[in-house]
Amino acid sequence: MLETDFFRRWLTAAAAAVEREAGRLTELDSAIGDADHGSNLQRGFRAVIAVLEKENPAGPGAVLILAGRQLISTVGGASGPLYGTLLRRTGKALGDSPEVTPAQLAEAxxxxxxxxxxLGGAKAGDKTMLDSLEPAVEALGASFTAAAEAGEKGALATVPLQARKGRASYLGERSIGHQDPGATSSALLITALADTAEGTA
Incomplete structure (x- = not known):
């Protein structure tokens, strides 16, 4: 069973991954976006850790809802609303349970x-974070490790795609050949989840 502390550790691991990879995320974003994806997420996840240290949300769902709300209020651009929505809606789907199963987390x-x-009006294949998140969530039914591998593979698979949504879509064919920064940061989030489940985070 996954308890409140597990979700705190997951978000702490995600924040550490964003700190570590912020430069690379911004580099990817400079090719096809506003060159601020890394710094925006860095600011957002620092705020998440600060609010989790200050407040004491009871239950996995409450942890994710609080984190999502914080991302929406502190992250500029599209990243804040998208990541905030991901965590908030997942948290709401988990409800008030003090602990959840991996299957319940996958469903949420x-x-x-x-x-x-x-929210983004996007689907898999549009060269967005969904290209990492959708296969990762599908694979989560098998294992956390499978989810991390699917998320990473999904991010890499955005390289040959032409962007159809977001800022990158303005570039048309010039977006081809670049890895999507949103899919890359989504893969980091899922890898942090797998590392937490394996006790390595």
Whole structure:
């Protein structure tokens, strides 16, 4: 069973991954976006860690809802609303349970990913974070490790795609050949989840 502390550790691991990879995320974003994806997420996840240290949300769902709200209020651009929606809707789907099963988390994440797709009007293949999140959530039914591998593979698979949504879509064919920064940061989030589940985070 996954308890409140597990979700705190997951978000702490995600924040550490964003700190570590912020430069690379910004580099990817400079090719096809506003060159601020890394710094925006860095600011957002620092705020998440600060609010989790200050407040004491009871239950996995409450942790994710609080984190999502914080990302929406502190992250500029599209990243804040999209990541905030992912975590908030996942948290709401988990409800008030003090602990959840991996299967319940997978189902809740599916709800969160669907909300992201609706908000951004995107689907898999559009060269967005969904290219990492959708296969990752599908694979989560098998294992956390499978989800991390699917998320990473999904991010890499955005390289040959032409962007159809977001800032990168303005570039048309020039977006081809670049890895999508949103899919890359989504893969980091899922890898942090797998590392937490394996006790390595």
């Amino acid at each position: 994440l599916r709800t969160g990913v669907a909300a992201v797709a609706q």
